[in-house]
Amino acid sequence: MLKQKISQVPKSKISQTLRSWLPILQANIEDLKENLDQFSQENPFLSVKDSIQTCANGKNYFDSFYKHNVNSALVDSKGIAKKSVYELLNEQILPPLFPTSKSQELAKKIIECLNEEGYFEYDKNILKEYSLEELERVRLRFRFLDPVGVGSKDYKEAFLFALDNMQLDEKLDEFCRVLIMNFENIQKYTKEPLYKEALGVIKRFSTPPFLEYFEDSRVIVPDIFVYKEEGEIKVKINDDYYPEISIQTDGLEHDFLSHYIKEAKNLVDALAMRKATLYKIGLMIVEYQYDFFMGKEIKPMTFKDLALDLGRNASTISRAVANKYLSCERGLIPLRDFFSFALDEEGETSNVGVKEFIVNLVKNENHNKPLSDSKILDLIKKQFHIDIGRRTITKYRKHLNIASSTDRKKLYELEG
Secondary structure, three states, X not given: OOOOOOOOOOHHHHHHHHHHOHHHHHOOHHHHHHHHHHHHHHOOOEEEEOOOOOOOOOOOHHHHHHOOOOOHHHHHHHOOOOOOHHHHHHHOOOOOOOOOHHHHHHHHHHHHOEOOOOOEOOOHHHHOOOOHHHHHHHHHHHHHXXXXXXXXXXXXXXXXXXXXXXXXXXXXXXXXXXXHHOHHHHHXXXXXXXXXXXXXXXXXXXXXXXXXXXXXXXXXXXXXXXXXXXXXXXXXXXXXXXXXXXXXXOOOOOHHHHHHHHHHHHHHHHHHHHHHHHHHHHHHHHHXXXXXXXXXXXXXXXXXXXXXXXXXXXXXXXXXXXXXXXXXXXXXXXXXXXXXXXXXXXXXXXXXXXXXXXXXXXXXXXXXXXXXXXXXXXXXXXXXXXXXXXXXXXXXXXXXXOOOHHHHHHHHHHHO
């Protein structure tokens, strides 16, 4: 079991710091410096700098930790500087495809309107200077850009963009377009002579357009490390990525400056408080979820459970874990995932455990006969002996971004 004690910081100072600098506690580690910069711009005595500190062995802790973990290959691959998909797109905004400065300017505005999947979403604030006609004229040229399908409005148009880049027999091309436009009813065309060939063409297309860039865009820096050392589970805050705050008063002691100096010192305290709070939360997560770190399931645990032990209120704990991650041997896990409620009277089955069960069911289901929500419910009741409704299963499935059994069957058929 965890061999560390949790030291209490005086409650009055914690409360004052949290009230004054709550945004610092709530910010994720990547946005922390930007958040601190807002304070430094208003305070002439405050300086905030990026800092990646090193350990005694000359390597920062983040690197040394991952060199001995299963995810090291992934982390090493991220160490190579790569251009973002947006940079690659901007490099393609050139003549002859975009011959005029106006068309190039509009094309770059369109890039600003791409969502995280690479689809175009109209933004009147960005595109207010352009008519819909000229917008469409330039947007449709995106069909010739890489990644294929970028700038399309939905998956159907992305397929059509991809088709425009292929040289197919006229009849096959025409039938591919029919399948694409009627994709939700694709099963009606299974007896058509060109069905298999057309489906083979469509299978080559990758959607959404930014699919291969998703992993690059999801490089996440964890706030907390949990690792095993000499048989013990240990917790460490990732302070390699914490900005450095310095106060420079140059010996000045005027009364009108006291407010700024006090504010700067409070900010230093707030950053230290953020580390201390997250460290304590990390310790408590390990205490409550010890079995998880030994390979078992997450147990029911609420914000209130930690709030009582830490002498804080549940809303403070909720803010503290928002948008933050813990890294351990089992992967990179959002802190919120450790907080779940019990679905049984004994408090042994959590909603997270049921969701994991649903994921595994769908992963291993018969592609010719996907499991309906009612069937999933029957299997859950048999496995966990809990009483929940079908609507709850539907809600969990949607939360997990799992399509309905009908839609999954169409997707399986497309995948072959």
